[in-house]
Amino acid sequence: MMTTLTALCTFAAVGILLLILAYISWRGVGSLSFRFLIDSPRPVGEGGGIGNAILGSLVLLALASALGLPIGIGVGVYLSEIGSGRLAAGVRFITDTLTGIPSIVTGVFVYAIVVLPMKHFSALSGGIALALVMIPIVARTTEEMLNLVPHSLREGALALGAPQWRVTLGVVLPAAASGIATGAMLAIARVSGETAPLLFTAFGSRFFSYYLDQPIASLTVLIYNYAISPYDEWHAQAWAATLVLVTLILGINIVVRILTRRRF
Amino acid sequence: MSVARTDESLVVAGKWASWRHTLSPTGNLGDAIFRLLMLLVALFVVALVIAMVFALSTDSMLAIRRFGFRFLTSTNWNPIKGEFGALPFIYGTVMSSLIALVISVPLSLGIAVFLVEQAPPFIARPIGFLVELLAAIPSVVYGLWGIFVLAPFLRVYVEPVLARLFGWTPLFTGPITGIGLFTGGIILAIMVTPIISAVVRDVLAAVPSTQREAALALGATKWETIRVVLVNGAPGIAGAVILGLGRALGETMAVTMLIGNRPEVSLSLFAPSYTIASAIANEFTEATGDLYLSALVELGLILFLVTFIVNGFARFLVWNVTRRTGGVGRAA
Numbered sequence: 180m181m182t183t184l185t186a187l188c189t190f191a192a193v194g195i196l197l198l199i200l201a202y203i204s205w206r207g208v209g210s211l212s213f214r215f216l217i218d219s220p221r222p223v224g225e226g227g228g229i230g231n232a233i234l235g236s237l238v239l240l241a242l243a244s245a246l247g248l249p250i251g252i253g254v255g256v257y258l259s260e261i262g263s264g265r266l267a268a269g270v271r272f273i274t275d276t277l278t279g280i281p282s283i284v285t286g287v288f289v290y291a292i293v294v295l296p297m298k299h300f301s302a303l304s305g306g307i308a309l310a311l312v313m314i315p316i317v318a319r320t321t322e323e324m325l326n327l328v329p330h331s332l333r334e335g336a337l338a339l340g341a342p343q344w345r346v347t348l349g350v351v352l353p354a355a356a357s358g359i360a361t362g363a364m365l366a367i368a369r370v371s372g373e374t375a376p377l378l379f380t381a382f383g384s385r386f387f388s389y390y391l392d393q394p395i396a397s398l399t400v401l402i403y404n405y406a407i408s409p410y411d412e413w414h415a416q417a418w419a420a421t422l423v424l425v426t427l428i429l430g431i432n433i434v435v436r437i438l439t440r441r442r443f
Numbered sequence: 444m445s446v447a448r449t450d451e452s453l454v455v456a457g458k459w460a461s462w463r464h465t466l467s468p469t470g471n472l473g474d475a476i477f478r479l480l481m482l483l484v485a486l487f488v489v490a491l492v493i494a495m496v497f498a499l500s501t502d503s504m505l506a507i508r509r510f511g512f513r514f515l516t517s518t519n520w521n522p523i524k525g526e527f528g529a530l531p532f533i534y535g536t537v538m539s540s541l542i543a544l545v546i547s548v549p550l551s552l553g554i555a556v557f558l559v560e561q562a563p564p565f566i567a568r569p570i571g572f573l574v575e576l577l578a579a580i581p582s583v584v585y586g587l588w589g590i591f592v593l594a595p596f597l598r599v600y601v602e603p604v605l606a607r608l609f610g611w612t613p614l615f616t617g618p619i620t621g622i623g624l625f626t627g628g629i630i631l632a633i634m635v636t637p638i639i640s641a642v643v644r645d646v647l648a649a650v651p652s653t654q655r656e657a658a659l660a661l662g663a664t665k666w667e668t669i670r671v672v673l674v675n676g677a678p679g680i681a682g683a684v685i686l687g688l689g690r691a692l693g694e695t696m697a698v699t700m701l702i703g704n705r706p707e708v709s710l711s712l713f714a715p716s717y718t719i720a721s722a723i724a725n726e727f728t729e730a731t732g733d734l735y736l737s738a739l740v741e742l743g744l745i746l747f748l749v750t751f752i753v754n755g756f757a758r759f760l761v762w763n764v765t766r767r768t769g770g771v772g773r774a775a
Contacts, residue, residue, distance in 0.1 A: 181666045182561050188553025189562075192636055193573045199580065199588050206591075253484035261481050270485045272758065273492055279686065279754035280747060281693025283720045284495070287727070287743040291498045314488065342469060344477030372581025375695040375720070379727045399583050403696060406587045414591070421584050432579050436572060 200425070207422025210415045216423070220385045220401075223410045229420045231387040235302070235396035238389055239381060240371055242306025247313030247370075248363055254314065255321025255359075260347050271322075277315040285311050286376035294380060302388070302395035305381025309370045316369060320362030324355040361435045368431040372424065374399035398424045495747060503741035505734055514741060520706040522730075527738035529745065531706040535624065535716035536746075539698060540691035542628025542712070547636040548684055552673075554636070555643035560669050571644070578637035586700030589630045594621035594701060597629065602713060613710040620703075625712040627702035631691045639687035642761060646679030647672060649765045682760030689753040693746060695720040719746045 218228025258271055285308050293304040328351050336346040352359070374397075377383075382394040383404065389395075398420055405417035467475035500507075506514065506527060517528025554574060558567045598621030605625075609615040650672050658668040673680065703715020704725055719742045730736040 181669070182557070185553040185557035185561060188550050189557045189570060189574065192550065192554055192577060192640075193570060195633055196573055196577050196580075199584075202588065202592060203584070250484055250487060253481055254488055257481040257485035261478050262485060267485075270488060272755070274488055275758045276751055276754045277488065277492065279689045279693075279757075280495075280750055281695060281720055283693065283695040283723050284499075284743050284747045284750075287723060287740060288495050288498055290727070291502050291740070292494070311491070314491075318488070342471040343474045344471075345473070347477070368579065372579075372583070374581065374583040375724055378724055382728070399581060399696075402587060403583050403700075406583070406590060406700060417587055421587055425580065425584060428579055428581065429576060432576060 200429075203418065203422050203425055206415070206418035208419075210419035211422060215416075215419060219387055223412055227416075229398065229401060229416065229423070231384065232396040232398045232401040232420065233423070234387060234389065235381070235384070236371060236398045238302055238391075238395060239305050239309055239377070239397055240367055242302065242391070243309035243313055243370055244363070244367060246306060247310035247366070248317055250310075251314045251317025251366070252321045252359060252363075254318035255325060256347060256352070258318065258322040259325035260343075260351065274315045274318050278319070281375070282308075282312050282373050283375035283378075286378060286380055289376065290379050297392070299392075300380060300382035300394040301392045302381055303391045305377050305395060305397070306391075308376035308380045309373060312370050312373060312376060313366045316366040317363055320365070321355075321359050324358030324362060325351060327358065328354045357438070361439055364431050364435050368428045368435075372399060372428055374403050378403075492751075496744075499740055499744040499747060503737050503744050505737035506741045509734065510738075514738070515745075518706075518708050522726075522732075522735050525732070525734055527734070529719070529738075529742060531708050532717050532719045532722050532742060533745075534708045535627075535702065536692055536718040536720070538624055538712075538716065539627045539631055539702060539718055540688055542625065543631035543635055543691045544684065544688060546629065546632035547639055547687065550632070551636050551640035551643055551683070551687070552680070554640040555647055556669055556673075558640075559644055559647040560672065574637050574640060576637075577633065578641070582634070582694060582696040583700075585630055585634055585697035589626065589697055589701045593630060594626050597621050597626055606713070614712050617709070617711040617713050619713055620715070622701060622703045622715060623713050624702060624716040627698045627716070627718070628712070630697045630701055631694055634694060634697065635687040635691050638690055639683050642683035642686055643676075643680055646676040646683060646761065646764055649679070650675045676764060678760050679764030682757045682762075682764070685753055685757035685760065689750050689757060692753065693720055693750050695724050699724050719743075 214226075215228040216233065217230040218226070219231045220229070221227030254270070254274060258267060258274070261267075262270060289304050289308040289311065293307055294300060297304070332350055332354060333346055336350045337343070341349070377397055377400050381397055381400070383400040384394045384396045386396075402417050402420050402424065405413040405420070408414070463470075463475075466478050510517070510527060514527065514529050515533065516530055517526070518530045519526045519528045520531060521527075558571050558574075562570065598619055602615075602619045602621065602625065605615045606619060654671055654675055655668050658671040663671065698718050699721035702718060702721060704717050704721060705715040706717045706722070707714070709716070723739055723743055723746075727736075727739055730739055
């Protein structure tokens, strides 16, 4: 009896997931074509595509990774290898709590410190906003991966006379590299679905652009704008863009899962 | 006098020595540089939080000075007249999150119990992964799906039934549109379920198996054993629920697309409402005038402080449980 009930809960959740994925595939496949993937948006009735949004998302993700990954990994190294006592506990607590800060608030913050001084929306501010979302996630997965490295490895290297920085950079980090890489992939997957922090930082654009000081398009903002538009054609394009985005995100998640299955 | 000075310099020297020891226990210069660098990076995260509070406070000062405490209690949000009261947003945020919790807490508990206590590993692993995948779907995609699938479904099949059954309460009255507090709450429930159930799974897994064995040995049934496990993990489960609450409070895109975006306080769950996060998302780029923008930033500040406290409290609860039982917890 109880097992039936709990199993029902579980399969309700899984059912909703499959329902959503099936619906996205069904609606998205119709408008999907090679032209759609490389074209830029056009006025209603003339087709057009999401090429500029895909490029924009890639630029934003590259920026976010370049800024967020080193800092996030650095914090993880500090928490696992260096920090101890109250200070480390405080940093860990703040990092954890930062994970739960709504990304829209991050957007407002970046608007205040980057967009206002620059006086216009820019790809740079969007990248910074995504990086801020990324840092606490990367920090915590890095710490967990470093904690999995056996102590004997560190002791062995130290006993050979290596200073701590060489032990960390030359022995511990390489040993945890694949774990840190998968953590980074998951963080990238997570921020590639972020919309709220981009609304008033990267803002969006209807043209191809890779200039960091100009507004830039992104898949998520495009989906949002098309979804709330009154045009059926744009709704169809929103579904196709969603199919692309969700395939990318779930693809990363599934690949990471397969790669890490042996370890956990 | 001279004695005091020696004491002082001794203290300074001692402090310097302890600092030098913290920076580089081995006395190696490379270590000192490396450790200092990592320390600075870690302090950057702390500075980030301080900078957030500072920037949000300065930019909302105009609204704070103008309205003071009234900002939180006034229901009047009228950008044209320059009147800003946050109560409709606070109400919408709290109510939509409560609806989400009412639905997702029992669901998440069921999922966690099934995956940890009942299902064999070859079922629990892939199914658990699928439930986690729900958390990987972006908010904006939930919004899109909500607009075109969930909202019409609720409008046609669910809300009329609720209105017929519970129409005598003020909660289920008024026109049925499919867009409103109820739909926003349901989409939030779907979005926080994977988060709550994942943490509850960790908490249940951290309950020592001796507890289960003891209960079984005393002749408890399977269900009674599960109750023992749940009671044992209760503080951690509370933490998981509060963590989900924090997520629901700040969730933006899906709610913005489904809640109707009207700054009114209405008892009916079918009525359109507005949340803090969706007000910022909708109105920030359109805000004309410093006071309007400042009021929106103040909304952001409120959301930041509330989610920070809620999350901090939740982490504290979850940590305590996982640390006490020495399961998934790490040395903190």
